[in-house]
Amino acid sequence: MKKGIMRPGHVQIRVLDIDEALEHYCGLLGLIEMDRDDQGRVYLKAWTEVDKYSVILTLADDPGMDFMGFKVTDETSLEKLHRDLLDHGVNVDVIPENELVDCGRRLRFISPSGHTFELYVDKKYTGKWGIEELNPEAWPRGLRGMRVQRFDHCLLYGDELDTTLDLFVNVLGFYLTEQVLDDDNSRIAQFLSLSNKAHDIAFIAHPEKGRFHHASFHLETWEDILRAADLISMTNTAIDIGPTRHGLTHGKTIYFFDPSGNRNEVFCGGDYSYPDHPPITWKSDQLGKAIFYHDREINERFLTVLT
Amino acid sequence: MSINYTIHDSYSGAVINCTSEQNVLSAISLDGRCNVLVGCRGGGCGKCRIDVLDGQFECGKMSRRHAPEEAINKGKVLACRLYPRSDLIINTAPDIGK
Numbered sequence: 476m477k478k479g480i481m482r483p484g485h486v487q488i489r490v491l492d493i494d495e496a497l498e499h500y501c502g503l504l505g506l507i508e509m510d511r512d513d514q515g516r517v518y519l520k521a522w523t524e525v526d527k528y529s530v531i532l533t534l535a536d537d538p539g540m541d542f543m544g545f546k547v548t549d550e551t552s553l554e555k556l557h558r559d560l561l562d563h564g565v566n567v568d569v570i571p572e573n574e575l576v577d578c579g580r581r582l583r584f585i586s587p588s589g590h591t592f593e594l595y596v597d598k599k600y601t602g603k604w605g606i607e608e609l610n611p612e613a614w615p616r617g618l619r620g621m622r623v624q625r626f627d628h629c630l631l632y633g634d635e636l637d638t639t640l641d642l643f644v645n646v647l648g649f650y651l652t653e654q655v656l657d658d659d660n661s662r663i664a665q666f667l668s669l670s671n672k673a674h675d676i677a678f679i680a681h682p683e684k685g686r687f688h689h690a691s692f693h694l695e696t697w698e699d700i701l702r703a704a705d706l707i708s709m710t711n712t713a714i715d716i717g718p719t720r721h722g723l724t725h726g727k728t729i730y731f732f733d734p735s736g737n738r739n740e741v742f743c744g745g746d747y748s749y750p751d752h753p754p755i756t757w758k759s760d761q762l763g764k765a766i767f768y769h770d771r772e773i774n775e776r777f778l779t780v781l782t
Numbered sequence: 783m784s785i786n787y788t789i790h791d792s793y794s795g796a797v798i799n800c801t802s803e804q805n806v807l808s809a810i811s812l813d814g815r816c817n818v819l820v821g822c823r824g825g826g827c828g829k830c831r832i833d834v835l836d837g838q839f840e841c842g843k844m845s846r847r848h849a850p851e852e853a854i855n856k857g858k859v860l861a862c863r864l865y866p867r868s869d870l871i872i873n874t875a876p877d878i879g880k
């Protein structure tokens with residue numbers, strides 16, 4: 476049931492060096508620098524996004540994800556979500572407007588998996604980058620690197636998948652699109668959507684709370700994925716796997732790392748979903764194929780290399 | 783100017799060349815004998831942790847979670863961020879907390 480949460484809005488990523496991170500996220504991925512704040516954070520967007528930014532880089536001595544934010548359609552829904560979170564026993568911090576540049580009030584809470592999430596309604600609208608509002612061209616010239624289209628989703632590792640699913644489905648209005656069940660039919664991976672996308676957020680079971688597996692960015696075609704892989708080689712960027720296809724979501728993908736060791740993904744294509752679709756299920760004895768459809772073998776890095 | 787050094791892994795007995803410009807992980811991961819895991823190659827995940835038993839080195843930025851100050855002082859560092867400044871003796875044994 477929809478609760479007014481519309482889509483992923485932003486992710487704040489901790490990096491060890493801002494300049495190296497900018498060379499990666501702007502020079503290689505093709506995000507665009509939009510602003511900086513007095514905490515030294517840098518605000519980036521992908522060109523098809525309509526709001527001012529979606530990725531915030533912050534300097535830290537331990538890489539990883541600070542929080543992921545979702546955009547809510549209107550204030551009434553945000554207030555209702557606030558009450559519902561409190562009724563569900565979740566602590567909510569209210570972050571005042573403009574704590575993130577040009578962003579309205581944010582409600583912040585921690586999921587049972589140990590990850591920090593935010594809900595907000597307002598962020599400055601700047602329109603798609605580099606093209607006109609009226610009679611828009613197909614794409615802007617002057618994009619760098621992979622020319623990623625949007626920040627798409629995060630995959631997070633943590634425990635308490637069941638209570639996290641309950642929160643995301645029953646309080647926040649996501650629905651389960653894909654899952655991996657182990658021999659006892661307990662869920663070890665859950666992919667959740669607000670939309671027709673195969674996932675807006677995903678979780679994989681892991682004994683430690685609050686770990687970050689990857690932030691993913693959308694590309695249009697398989698040709699773009701190959702071109703992205705060429706750029707990864709040209710820049711001597713640490714690659715994890717790919718180009719290949721996932722079994723889960725059936726997206727075509729590359730995993731690689733930013734200079735601080737945070738994993739990124741670029742992907743295209745794959746499954747679509749509607750709330751009436753039963754969740755697509757993989758069994759854990761086929762986990763290798765579920766994760767890497769061609770290799771059909773899981774590499775240890777996928778399961779244990781996290782920030 | 784890059785200088786050539788040798789890295790001696792006391793765990794496997796391997797002796798490997800590594801330049802002053804090269805991170806130790808990139809040198810030792812090419813040699814199958816060392817017991818080293820290649821993760822993010824960015825000092826973030828802690829997979830490539832090794833012990834430096836002897837020698838001079840410099841480190842790039844590393845996650846404090848995986849390389850706290852006290853550990854660095856004891857030579858427990860992340861090989862992907864480790865640059866030799868002399869010949870090094872290292873230990874890649876599996877029980878050093880990877």
Ligand code: FES
Pocket residue numbers: 736807819820821822823824825826827828829830831860861862863
């Ligand atoms: S490989 Fe991740 S810290 Fe070295």
Ligand SMILES: [Fe+2]
Pocket residue numbers: 628629630689691740
């Ligand atoms: Fe992904």
